[in-house]
C-alpha cells in the first residue's frame with residue numbers, strides 16, 4: 189500500500205495526435221505507475237488498443253516512473269525523389285508529436301517520437317545525451333501492439349536465422365497450433381517461441397481493416413520480431429538477442445528504429461504506402477549517377493536445381509583454402525561456372541538486351557562451405573582453374589554486358605570484413621559494379637544469428653563500404669529490409685524471404701507472390717529471381733522431382749507486381765528459347781517507374797498493378813493470383829486520355845493449370861484507350877502481364893476494347 193500511495197498520480201495527462209486528414213488518431217498517456225501507453229484508431233475504429241511502451245535494461249528499466257516533461261508538435265508536407273523505385277516522387281505528409289518523458293526515479297530522459305500519416309503510424313524511441321544515461325544495454329523491448337480482435341494474419345514463424353518460409357494464413361488464435369507445422373524448409377532454424385512471428389506482418393480484421401506491422405530504418409539495433417500473447421491477442425516486440433541473450437548495446441545520443449503500423453480499409457493502400465521509406469533518412473550518397481537498374485540472367489538456376497554445381501571438385505582432401513592450391517584436384521565435371529558456360533550466358537544476355545550476367549561458383553571455397561564451422565572458407569579473389577576471369581571480363585565487355593560478382597560469405601562475417609576492401613577493389617579493377625552477397629548457414633562465431641545487432645551492423649558496414657567503392661549490393665539471407673534503400677540506394681535488392689530458389693528444390697505455396705507484396709516488400713525490393721518457364725524441374729535435372737507452383741503467365745506478372753530495380757530472368761536459356769514469344773515480355777518490361785497504380789489487391793488472393801516506366805513513359809500491367817482463380821474487371825483509366833494504345837496481353841490460356849498445364853498461355857493484342865474496360869481470368873497461381881505501346885495506323889485491324 190505504501191508503495192502504491194507513493195507512486196505519482198500520472199494518469200491525468202493525455203496527449204492526442206491526428207493525422208493530416210484526421211482519419212488516424214493516436215492517443216498517448218501515462219497510466220498508473222508512470223508507464224507510457226499509446227493507442228491508435230482509424231476512421232473512429234480502434235486499430236491498436238492501449239499498448240505499453242518502454243524497455244528493460246540489464247540493471248534497471250525504462251518503462252515506469254515517468255512524467256511528461258515536454259511535448260513538441262510539428263507538421264510536415266514535402267516530396268522527395270528516390271534514385272529508383274515505384275514512383276519518381278514520393279510525398280511525405282505527417283503530423284508529429286515528440287513526447288519527452290522524464291523518469292523521476294532516475295532522472296533519465298527518453299523521447300517517444302510519433303509520426304502520424306493518413307495511412308498509418310511510425311514511432312521510435314530517442315535517448316538524448318544526458319548525465320544519467322550514457323552507455324546502456326537493452327535486454328528487452330516492451331513495446332506492445334494490442335490487437336482488437338482475432339484477426340486473420342499472413343505470417344511466418346519468428347526465427348533468428350531465416351525468413352525463407354512459406355506463409356501461413358490463419359487467425360491469430362491459431363498461430364500457436366500451426367507454427368510448428370509451418371516449418372517447411374531445411375535451413376538452420378532458430379524459432380524462439382510457439383507464438384513468435386516475423387515482420388512485416390499483414391493482418392485483416394473482420395470489419396475489413398488491413399493492418400501491417402513492421403519497422404523502418406533498422407540501424408545499429410537488433411531486428412524486431414513479434415511475440416503474440418494469445419490470451420489477450422497482444423503482440424510484444426521481441427528483439428533478436430546476441431549470444432549472451434542481450435539485445436542492444438546503446439550509447440546516447442541514440443535512437444531505435446521506427447515501429448510502423450500501416451492501416452487502411454482498402455488493401456491497395458498498404459501496397460501504396462510509403463511510410464517505411466518516409467521514415468528513413470534521405471540519401472547519404474552525394475553522387476548517385478553510378479547506381480542503375482539492372483536486368484540480368486545468371487549461371488544460377490542450373491545449380492539450384494542440381495543440374496550443375498558451384499564446386500569444382502568432390503576431392504575434398506586436395507582443396508583447402510589455406511593453400512589455394514587446386515592443382516592436384518580432380519574436377520567432378522559438373523562445375524557450372526566454366527568459361528565456356530559463362531560465355532553462353534553472356535551471348536544470351538547480349539542477344540536479348542540484358543544488362544548483366546551473374547556467375548556463382550566462380551571462386552574457390554565451395555567444396556568446403558556449407559554446414560562448416562570454419563571461420564575462413566571463401567576468398568573472394570581466386571577463381572577456379574576453369575574460370576578464366578580476365579578472358580570472361582574481356583568477352584563480356586566486348587558484348588556490352590556486365591558481370592555481377594558473387595560473394596557467398598558462408599555466414600562468416602569476420603572473414604568477409606577482413607577481405608572486404610580487397611574484394612571490392614578486385615571488383616572495381618575487373619569492371620564489376622554490383623555484388624550479390626549471401627549468408628547461408630549458421631553465423632560464425634557460433635551463437636550469433638542473422639538478425640542480431642552485430643549482424644545488422646555487419647550488413648550495414650558492407651553496404652556503406654560498397655558505396656565508397658561505387659558498388660551496388662544485393663544481399664541474400666541478410667536481415668529483412670526496412671526502407672534503408674532510401675538512404676543507401678546502392679542497396680538495389682535483398683532476398684530476405686522465400687525466393688524462387690525454393691520452387692526448384694521444395695516448391696512454394698501457390699499464393700506466395702500474392703502475400704510477399706504485403707509482407708516482405710513493405711521494407712524494399714526483393715531479388716525474387718522470377719521468370720521460370722519450365723515447372724517440371726526433372727526436365728533440367730532428372731534427379732530432381734520438384735514441381736514449381738505457378739504458370740508462365742504468373743511469372744510474367746511478377747515482374748510488374750514485385751517491383752525491383754534488379755530483376756533476374758532466372759531460368760536457363762534453353763527454356764526461354766522454347767517460349768520466345770512469352771520471353772518478349774521479360775525483355776520489354778521496365779525496372780524503374782515514374783508512377784504506380786495499385787488496381788486490385790487482396791492478400792493471398794490477387795494483386796494487380798499498373799506502372800509507367802521512368803524515361804519512356806511506357807505502361808505495363810501485372811497480375812498474380814493466389815490459390816484460386818481470379819477474374820479481373822479493370823479499367824485502363826491510368827492511360828493518357830488523348831492516346832490510342834495497343835495492349836499486348838500475356839495471359840493464362842483457358843485450360844492452363846499450375847499443376848498440370850502451367851505452360852499454356854495466350855498472347856493477344858487489342859487496341860484500347862483510357863476509357864477501355866478489360867476483363868481477364870487468371871487461373872490459380874496464375875496471372876497476366878500487359879505491355880502497352882502507342883497504336884500505329886497498321887493496328888486498325890486489332891479489336892478495340894470498349
Ligand code: NOJ
Pocket residue numbers: 488548596626628664665683687689
Ligand atoms: C542462397 C541464395 O539465396 C542463392 O541465391 C545462392 O545461389 C546460394 N545461397 C549460394 O550462395
Ligand code: CA
Pocket residue numbers: 352664665683687689
Ligand atoms: Ca536464400
